Amino acid sequence: MDKSIELISLYNQINESVKTLQSELSNLQSHVYKIGQINTHLRKPEILEQGSIDLAITALAHFKLEAGEIVKHVNRYPGVVTVQSDHQFESLIRLIETVNQTKQTISDFLKMNGKAGYIFDDAGQKIYAANDLLFKSLPMVNQLMLTRKIDYIEQPVKQFSYSWNIDFNHQFIKDISEYLSKLGNRTLTTLPFGFTRESWLQHLASVKHKIDIELDKGHSIKVIRPKPIEPVLYVTFYDGSPITIKPKLPVLVKTKQPIEAVIRQKLPSPPNHSEKMTNGRKYTYLQLCSYTHIYSCTKIK
Template identity: 35%
Template sequence: MSVQIQHIIECQNKFRELTQKIKQLNQYLQQNHEYIKAYCYQIGQLNPTQKTSPIIQSAGLDLSKAAYLHFKLDAGDIVKHVVRYPGLISINHPDVFTQIEEKLVTINKLKTELSEYISRYGKPNEFKTTKGDLQYVRNDLIYKALPMVNHGMLKRHIVSYSEPMLNASFGWNVDFNHETIDDIDAYKTKLHGRMNHPPDLTSAQEWQLSIETVLNKIDRLVDAGILLKNIRPKPVEPKMYVAFEQRKITIRPRLPIIALGHGEHVNLKTELKTPKPHPLQIKNSSKFDYQRLSPFLYLYACRKK
């Protein structure tokens, strides 16, 4: 069933109302800039080889305001990757902060309503770019009503902290996804199924030999009672270490957070620096020594220390 015209119109109306409310927020921020200190970083698209994203630019309040209105991807961007703006807007005036929070309630409610509307009346779909490449979009409604608007960027809330914040530091989170292989026979069957499908730039002979070697290793390791896991590198993500008077937390902001300072501005102890490449391989932890079993797979033997 094709997208209904009334759904397109309603989606566009909701989006227009949302952008209007954000512009009003930005205008209020600008009018009260004397009570504000802002730090913002635009993070580019993921480098799949290094699992990192570059810092495209860094600035203050102007970039933060642009971040709140950035919903569209540029041509060539990967649809499933949002553009992130880790940042901090520090407010040192309680009344100004209260006014901002009231505006955020309306904005975040509109974001939720619009996102739910798109999910309710749209369906997954694909389209061809100007280069002829097939790209996936969240659904056909957002594609028809709001071309190039990214659903992930549209629905993320602007987060605020009314609990007075003492200090904050930016950094990068480097981590791995761990998946224990419980069904060994099913995993071996899956590897057999990949035998005739070598990855790019790998010969069929090299690939088949690698799979056969891994299958032999699996049998020996299972007999020895060694735990097997798929351990894949996660994309490196920006994070913030935040301290309040009674607690400390770690957050991963997609947009600049808005925080009330503790009598004065939040003390930004460390700005965001250029990320180092992800190590991609894991060697050891407090509990295990890890051995990667193939350069083509993220399969590891995990030996307890």
């Protein structure tokens, strides 16, 4: 069978499974947000909508991008759907597992039969474009939104709170000279504002000098980039330790009380990212170049 036809068949299956799940959720309580795509300049998203079960139901079938949206970014729907009946909860888990299994099948199918298309930035970093089979068969369907699983928490939830996670990506540099050389090959249109080709190369030379000094001191060198801000849920239980999750879709939870009684804090407006790494409990950080996010890292003794 043609691979595109097989993929479209799987896509139809996931839609049918989701419809069955949606029909069983319609009378439940929910609290959920729709979070827009990341603003790449501010590194934070926008809260587009706050709603209840209707928005949660919509979220489960949101697989397609709108015109102009970026393929590597997604809409998120952090929130919960609450269930008080044990029997209903178990029934919903079975439906969720059916949906998640089909999602996994699609993910495996795309991995085996499609190829990831990549473009590279001027530092040689890969930027995900799209799975070629998915793009050919279902052009507006986003792979991340199609294959992300629906989570559930079986332990009875006492309370939950919304917040935002502010974090950084840490990357060791295997070959510093090679890395700086790639940065030096940036095109004029991608140079930081105010730099010419000559002044940029001079700046990188000064960064290399700073790096050499830090290496002589025995410090490690990393690229530490700010991650986009993302919503989180802090969940507490009647027994056991609390957990933190980063939901992309509404989470099914079992509760003993109505939803109004278990929401401790709603989602505030997204904060600004600190951008610069601050000292932690194990390391101190010295930023050597703000344009390339290069840091010297010193372990605290």
